[in-house]
Amino acid sequence: MLFLLFQIMPMVYTTDDNARALLVSALLDELGNSEGLKLSSRYLAFLGFAFNHHTRQLRNFMDYQHKWLEEKGYDDRHGRLLWALGTVLNRCSIPAENGMAAWLFEQTLPSIL
Numbered sequence: 001m002l003f004l005l006f007q008i009m010p011m012v013y014t015t016d017d018n019a020r021a022l023l024v025s026a027l028l029d030e031l032g033n034s035e036g037l038k039l040s041s042r043y044l045a046f047l048g049f050a051f052n053h054h055t056r057q058l059r060n061f062m063d064y065q066h067k068w069l070e071e072k073g074y075d076d077r078h079g080r081l082l083w084a085l086g087t088v089l090n091r092c093s094i095p096a097e098n099g100m101a102a103w104l105f106e107q108t109l110p111s112i113l
Contacts, residue, residue: 012069013062016077018046023084030091037094044088044100047081051104057111078112 022043029036050058052071060077061069081104088101 011064013046013064014077015047015050015058015060016080018043018050019077019080019084022047023080023087026084026087026091037097040088040092040097044097044104047085048100048104051107055111056107058108075112078108081108082112 022040025036025040025043027036029040047058050060050062050068052059055072057072057078058081059068059070059072063069085101085105085108089098089105092098092101
């Protein structure tokens with residue numbers, strides 16, 4: 001079954017996976033795990049890169065050549081993104097990460113209203 005999935009969907013990076021990972025890394029940071037901060041900045045950078053200024057939404061699938069495979073992602077992915085960003089804003093004490101999370105939250109929130 002997994003083999004068939006890889007034939008249909010090429011290996012890609014996804015906004016959805018990075019939003020989930022951001023959520024976990026923010027919780028790790030809160031628990032005092034030193035890797036949490038390093039990881040969360042990486043995931044935030046990916047999510048910022050995924051933001052499409054024209055549609056005000058995030059793209060979801062990026063191939064290994066760093067090309068976006070669509071211009072707009074899906075609604076469930078958008079909810080996970082906002083959840084992860086809210087978690088960073090609530091739990092992270094690093095100003096740069098809070099600033100990036102706040103900017104991205106403000107940019108993407110209107111698309112669900």
